[in-house]
Amino acid sequence: MKQGKIVGFFLMLLLSGVVACQQRIQMTSETINEAEVLHNNQEKLTQLIIYDVFNPPVASRIYSYASLASYEAIRFGDSSYPSLITQLHGFDSLVMPHKDKTYNYTLAATKAFFTVVRKVTFSVDSLDAYENGVYARFHAQLDDSTYQRSLSFGESVGNLVLKRAAKDNYSRTRGMPKYLGSSESGNWRPTGPDYMDGAESHWSEMKTFVLDSASALTLPPPPAYSNDKESVFYKQNLELYNACNKLTAEQADIAKYWDDNSLVMEHSGHLSFANKKITPGGHWIGITQIACKKVNADEVKTAQSYALISVALFEAFTACWDVKYKTGYVRPITVIQEKIDPRWFPMLQTPPFPEYPSGHSTITRAAAELLTHLYGDNFAFQDTSNFKYIGMKRDFRSFVHAADEASISRFYGGIHYMNSLAAGAELGRKVSEMMLAKLKIRQ
Numbered sequence: 001m002k003q004g005k006i007v008g009f010f011l012m013l014l015l016s017g018v019v020a021c022q023q024r025i026q027m028t029s030e031t032i033n034e035a036e037v038l039h040n041n042q043e044k045l046t047q048l049i050i051y052d053v054f055n056p057p058v059a060s061r062i063y064s065y066a067s068l069a070s071y072e073a074i075r076f077g078d079s080s081y082p083s084l085i086t087q088l089h090g091f092d093s094l095v096m097p098h099k100d101k102t103y104n105y106t107l108a109a110t111k112a113f114f115t116v117v118r119k120v121t122f123s124v125d126s127l128d129a130y131e132n133g134v135y136a137r138f139h140a141q142l143d144d145s146t147y148q149r150s151l152s153f154g155e156s157v158g159n160l161v162l163k164r165a166a167k168d169n170y171s172r173t174r175g176m177p178k179y180l181g182s183s184e185s186g187n188w189r190p191t192g193p194d195y196m197d198g199a200e201s202h203w204s205e206m207k208t209f210v211l212d213s214a215s216a217l218t219l220p221p222p223p224a225y226s227n228d229k230e231s232v233f234y235k236q237n238l239e240l241y242n243a244c245n246k247l248t249a250e251q252a253d254i255a256k257y258w259d260d261n262s263l264v265m266e267h268s269g270h271l272s273f274a275n276k277k278i279t280p281g282g283h284w285i286g287i288t289q290i291a292c293k294k295v296n297a298d299e300v301k302t303a304q305s306y307a308l309i310s311v312a313l314f315e316a317f318t319a320c321w322d323v324k325y326k327t328g329y330v331r332p333i334t335v336i337q338e339k340i341d342p343r344w345f346p347m348l349q350t351p352p353f354p355e356y357p358s359g360h361s362t363i364t365r366a367a368a369e370l371l372t373h374l375y376g377d378n379f380a381f382q383d384t385s386n387f388k389y390i391g392m393k394r395d396f397r398s399f400v401h402a403a404d405e406a407s408i409s410r411f412y413g414g415i416h417y418m419n420s421l422a423a424g425a426e427l428g429r430k431v432s433e434m435m436l437a438k439l440k441i442r443q
Contacts, residue, residue, distance in 0.1 A: 032137055034106040034299040038070065039289050041113050042306060044130050045121075046282045050389075052122045055262055056359065057200045057317040059279040061170065063310040064209065066116045069161040071307035073154045074109035078300040081442045084307055088209040091164045095156045102146045106299050107138040108154035115158025120165065168207040176202040181328065181354075186225025186233075188328045188354040192345075196352035204322035209311050210435050214322035217430045219423050222329050222356040227339075236417045237335045244346060244414040251412045255347050257392050258283075258360065258409035278389050280360055280406075281313040284367040286385020287402065291375045304442065305374055308435070309367050316366035316431045320359050320424065329356035332414060346414020358416045361407035361424025362431070368403035369432030374443060375399075403428075 045066060049059045068085060075081040076097055085091040097103050114131050118124045139147050179201030181189035190196055204214035211217065223232040247255070260280040278286070288309045292302045332355070336344050351359075372379070377398055384393045396402040407425055410416035 030137065030140070032106075032141065035292065035297060035302045037106055037110060037134060038074075038299055038302050038306070039292070040130075040134075041070070041110055042067075042285055042289065044127065045113075045117055046278065046285060048117070048121050048123060048126060049282060050262070050278060051126070053262055054121075054279070055199050056260075056279045056281055056363075057203050057314075057321060059262070060281045060310065060313040060317045060363075061165075061168075061206070062117070062120050063281055063285060063306075064314045065120060065161050065165050066113050067303070067306040067310040069112035069116045069158045070109040071303040072161070073112040073157040074105045074300055074303045076103070077105040078298075081300050081304060082440045084304075084311075084439065085161070085164075087439050088311070090168065090207055090209075092160060095153070095160050097153050098149075101149055103153060104138060104142055104146060104150045107135070107142070107147070107150040108157065109299075109303060110134055111151045111154025112158040112161070113154075115155050116161055116165070119162055169205045173200075173202040173205050176205075179325065185227075186330050188330050189334060190352065191331050191333050191350045193349075194352075198325070198354065199352045200321060201325050201353070203318060204325065206318055208315060208318055210315055210438055211319060211431070214318045215326075217319050217427060217434070219323055219357060219427055222327060222417075222419060222423070225330070234339070236419060237332060237340065240332050240411065240414060240417060241336050241340050241344065243411065247347070247412055252347065253392070254405055254409045255413035256390070257386065257394055258406045259348055259390075259413065260360070260386075261349060261351065278386060280363055281310075281317075283385055283406075284309060284313060284364065287367070287381070287383055287399070288371065290381050290383065290385060291371055291379065291399075294379075294381060295375060301442075305371075308370050308374070308439075308441065312366040312370045312432060312435060313363050315435065316363040316428050317359065319427055319431055320357060320362040321353075323357055323427070324354040324359075327354060327356050329354050329420075331355045332417065348410075348413030348415050350415045355416060356420045357424035357427055358407060358410050358420045359424065360410050361403075361416075361421045362428040364403035364406040365400075365425045365428030366431040366435075367428075368399035369429060370435065371399040373432075373436060373441070 049062060054062060072083060072085055075083065083094060086094060114127060118127065179198030181187060181198060183189060208214060223236060226233045228234060259277065260283050261277055262279045285306065288305050292305055297305065331350050333346055333350050379399060380397050382393055382395050383402060387393045407421045411418055411421060
């Protein structure tokens with residue numbers, strides 16, 4: 001009996017060795033789609049951001065640092081692509097690969113990407129199986145020296161990017177006073193049903209990448225508060241109230257599609273629960289993936305696209321939040337319930353920060369303009385980036401068409417005035433113009 005157990009044990013060892021050998025042969029013969037690796041990396045990050053419930057401005061910071069690290073590692077695979085971090089504020093000098101050594105730069109980019117992600121997110125244990133699986137695929141096809149050298153280079157690039165992240169004022173803003181608004185007429189105050197304090201009220205303190213500061217771009221003030229029913233202020237509330245009370249099915253779908261609220265609180269009697277969703281920035285990271293795949297962009301162009309769109313999102317959020325908290329403008333739900341209909345609620349849950357200008361309008365226009373520069377106007381696509389989260393997809397004629405729909409969705413949802421949509425789109429356009437004027441970009 002004892003001898004039989006020993007024989008069985010050795011048979012199991014032999015079988016496991018055969019299986020491992022077969023897996024190794026399979027990975028060795030596998031052709032790795034290196035652009036697809038980058039897409040999968042970004043998708044993993046989006047899932048992590050959703051799980052950890054990072055708010056939209058913070059999510060844009062995470063995407064920016066991770067995507068910049070990925071690009072700065074992979075761009076050495078094509079010398080025609082310039083460094084971005086040498087053109088941005090606050091980065092130390094470049095980390096360079098050895099000229100006489102071989103590297104796999106997609107492997108290096110993956111290591112750089114996750115070196116950053118593991119320091120700027122929370123639930124990093126969820127990355128282990130995925131990240132190790134990617135490394136195993138590359139290890140099966142590379143000699144040990146190239147494999148280890150690529151990982152080491154990627155880690156060095158990631159650490160370079162993290163040095164900048166450590167001094168961008170993020171940690172300092174975590175301890176700043178909360179923003180509770182004001183009870184004065186026309187000023188923002190927390191809104192129902194959860195009456196949360198203002199989110200990221202000190203985001204304008206963040207170190208920008210391209211803009212000289214968060215306040216480098218300006219907007220005219222929103223309409224002044226007035227009780228006069230003939231005033232612009234009162235009329236914009238009546239306009240929104242009337243429109244939201246007679247939404248078409250298509251308009252309601254548009255509002256729902258672009259909600260992108262990272263944490264919607266649902267209430268049923270005494271029961272409350274949270275519904276996690278993709279952030280607005282994450283939605284446009286998804287659209288970037290769609291654009292790259294449609295033109296079969298190689299891995300370096302793909303990495304550049306993610307980096308540029310991420311930076312555009314961050315700069316747009318920072319500029320927008322600067323105006324939001326300087327104006328401290330009241331939300332429609334507050335005015336309409338006080339002046340028009342006390343029982344009225346918008347279709348969408350009002351986010352916890354001041355109204356002017358629309359954040360969706362700002363960041364979507366900035367991203368759309370950058371994508372148009374990279375991939376052309378009249379770039380028709382089907383947006384499936386939100387399908388796994390809300391079961392919806394939509395078709396667009398161009399990136400700007402998608403941005404315009406995202407913008408108007410906030411009016412249909414009852415959380416922004418039309419004037420704030422126009423102001424946000426203008427601010428987003430200015431952000432993209434500033435980036436294109438200052439940065440050397442390979443198209």
